[in-house]
Amino acid sequence: MQGYPEVTVLRYGHRPGRDDRMTTHVGLTARALGADRVVFPGNAGQSEQTVADITERFGGPFDVELTDELDAFIRDWDGFIVHLTMYGERLQDVESEIRRIHDDQRQPLLVVVGGEKVSFEVYEEADFNVGVTNQPHSEVAGLAVFLDHLFDGAELDQEYENAEQRVIPQALGKRVEEVDEE
Amino acid sequence: MQGYPEVTVLRYGHRPGRDDRMTTHVGLTARALGADRVVFPGNAGQSEQTVADITERFGGPFDVELTDELDAFIRDWDGFIVHLTMYGERLQDVESEIRRIHDDQRQPLLVVVGGEKVSFEVYEEADFNVGVTNQPHSEVAGLAVFLDHLFDGAELDQEYENAEQRVIPQALGKRVEEVDEE
Numbered sequence A, B: 001m002q003g004y005p006e007v008t009v010l011r012y013g014h015r016p017g018r019d020d021r022m023t024t025h026v027g028l029t030a031r032a033l034g035a036d037r038v039v040f041p042g043n044a045g046q047s048e049q050t051v052a053d054i055t056e057r058f059g060g061p062f063d064v065e066l067t068d069e070l071d072a073f074i075r076d077w078d079g080f081i082v083h084l085t086m087y088g089e090r091l092q093d094v095e096s097e098i099r100r101i102h103d104d105q106r107q108p109l110l111v112v113v114g115g116e117k118v119s120f121e122v123y124e125e126a127d128f129n130v131g132v133t134n135q136p137h138s139e140v141a142g143l144a145v146f147l148d149h150l151f152d153g154a155e156l157d158q159e160y161e162n163a164e165q166r167v168i169p170q171a172l173g174k175r176v177e178e179v180d181e182e
Helices: A020-032 A045-058 A070-075 A091-104 A120-125 A139-150 B020-032 B045-058 B070-075 B091-104 B120-125 B139-150
Strands: A007-012 A037-041 A063-067 A080-090 A109-114 A128-131 A165-167 A176-178 B007-012 B037-041 B063-067 B080-090 B109-114 B128-131 B165-167 B176-178
Touching: A007 A020, A007 A070, A007 A139, A020 A037, A020 A045, A020 A139, A020 B020, A020 B139, A037 A045, A045 A063, A045 A165, A070 A120, A080 A091, A080 A120, A080 A139, A091 A109, A091 A128, A091 A139, A109 A139, A139 B020, A139 B139, B007 B020, B007 B070, B007 B139, B020 B037, B020 B045, B020 B139, B037 B045, B045 B063, B045 B165, B070 B120, B080 B091, B080 B120, B080 B139, B091 B109, B091 B128, B091 B139, B109 B139
Parallel strands: A007 A037, A007 A109, A037 A063, A080 A109, A080 A128, B007 B037, B007 B109, B037 B063, B080 B109, B080 B128
Antiparallel strands: A165 A176, B165 B176
């Protein structure tokens, strides 16, 4: 998000077919809640296409990429790493420290969102293993709450550039405006 | 959540097979983030079973129910209604009013989470149509951020009763305790 150091979300693991919607939702949630980029495993091309289409219609900047080297991507990250897991430290106990590193020290942040199998190396490479609650729920919900806390709600006011269409908030009904590019 | 008026989440619409995981994640997110109950459409029995199993293992109180009468459930709701939709008013503009009605006026809250087709009647029956951003993302992410704002983060400290097992937060690794019932 503008004014903040980079935030990249890495979806770790993807089973084509079974995970298509969850992976797509991870990407769209990353975009809507202030991240700058999402990286999917190489076999998630369908989700990549959906996220790219939404970004083209509703604006950016937001990047979506594929990688076949998830572990190398994590090892080589130049910044700090948060791995979201129900086994981790409580969000409310570590979030101020995470914000300090991100906002004050201006370090780029990689947020790793697990699929089914996360290797122990991910736990070790992460600077923080964080539980958005220590209950089983949804990686999409965990990512959403994490980003909202990271940005302290400021991402809700985010504006998008180069959109083809924009939703105008309404108390009742639906209103979508076509955006005229200058 | 204890100390708050009831919050029920209604999943509006479900396509068996295609929506199983999303509907399950709506239910698990409702449970983990402070709601008291989730209601699914009658054809979502598989998701109901998963949520009931998780509640038995990780504790409650939390109820999961099925209904074949979604519209009647909404019409007959004794309290106030928030419908989450990307076309609605901005969360940050209406959340203090919603908290006032819930916390101060002590009104039970029904949160309607759309699936594919939401009838216009739902928009009309809702006291608030609310967008957690006006961007397309995920009903699970929207529900998570909404509940976290409703409870102002207090739901993260929630404790569960009658759990068989409990995750102990860890900086590194996984620790799960079996709970001895007295």
